[in-house]
Every structure is written in structure tokens, then in C-alpha cells.
Amino acid sequence: MLYQFEFDERLGIAIPDLKKDWNSYDKETQEEILTKWEEIRGDIPDRVKHLEGKINRKQDELYNEDDFDRSCTLNSEISDLASAINDLWLWFRAQGEITGRSHF
Template identity: 60%
Template structure:
């Protein structure tokens, strides 16, 4: 199924990368894609938890940081991680509809 997904290095998960319209795939391939996606999708909350832990560590560093430049860098890193979390939630929620097709 990897041929229907590509690794998003920023998000740290494979995301759908379909080369054809959904209806052009056989029912068997559709089911296989949906099953694979459901496995990936199930790992998204764990990925988010891991990123939240990193944010918490960086926030702890930030609270003890007196160097302005380093504080700015930490804030930027925290914002980047928060953006990744937001995008992961979007993938998780927007693709519930895709996962719902699996059960029809």
C-alpha cells in the first residue's frame, strides 16, 4: 500500500498520495487503501502526544531561559511543533469520512 501513500517528513506519517480518482481503483484496492489509512490514522494521536511532550520540554526550557535570542528560537520551535499538531488533527478529522467509507 505504500505506493498509494507518501511520507510527510514534517508530519512524521504517511499521507494519501493517490494517482487516480478514487472510483478508478478496484474495490479491493480501495479497501486495502482504507485499511492502511485506518492504521496510519490510529497512530496520529500518539504522534501528537509525542509532539506535545517536546513542546512541554521546550516550554520548561523557555521558562528558565534568560538569553533573548535563545528564547526567540524556543518560541519559534514551539510554534512549529504546534503547527504540526494542528495539521495532524486536520488529517485525523478530515479523513474520518474516508475511514467511514471503509465500514460501508
């Protein structure tokens, strides 16, 4: 296979994995890749919103948490979710970079 989109559990979206240099693909394949990526990319804002909701719920829980160990766990979970949101926004902005990179 010349390319694929692999689902990333952490991000909740499929990520492009190009097996060769962008310019080595024929125009038809480039269009296929870009079309598929635009479909996935369009879902990123909704995915971010979903993760932000999870962060808000965990922050509410943290606010009312008295157990130190549980507070540490919640902080770690919030941090992981925030990191995923940051990565999703990076992918969202990567639209123009797909043509310049063989692996994302």
C-alpha cells in the same frame, strides 16, 4: 503505481497520495487504501502526544531562558510543533474525506 503513502518528516506519518479519482479505483483497491490509512490514522493520537511532550519541554526551557535569541528560537520551535499537531488532527479527521479527494 495507482497510489502510495509518502512519509512526511514533519508530521511523522505517511500521507496518502492517490494518483487518480477515488471512484476510478476498484473496490478491492479502495479497501486496501482504507485499511492502510486506518492503520496510519490510529497512530496519530500517539504522535500528537509525543509532540505535546516536546512542546512542554521547550516551554519549560523557555521559562528559564534569559537569552533573547534563544527565546525566539524556542518560540519558533514551539510554533512549528503546534502547527504539526494541528495538521495531524486535520489528517485524523480526514478519514471520510479520503473517498472524495484524489490528492491529500
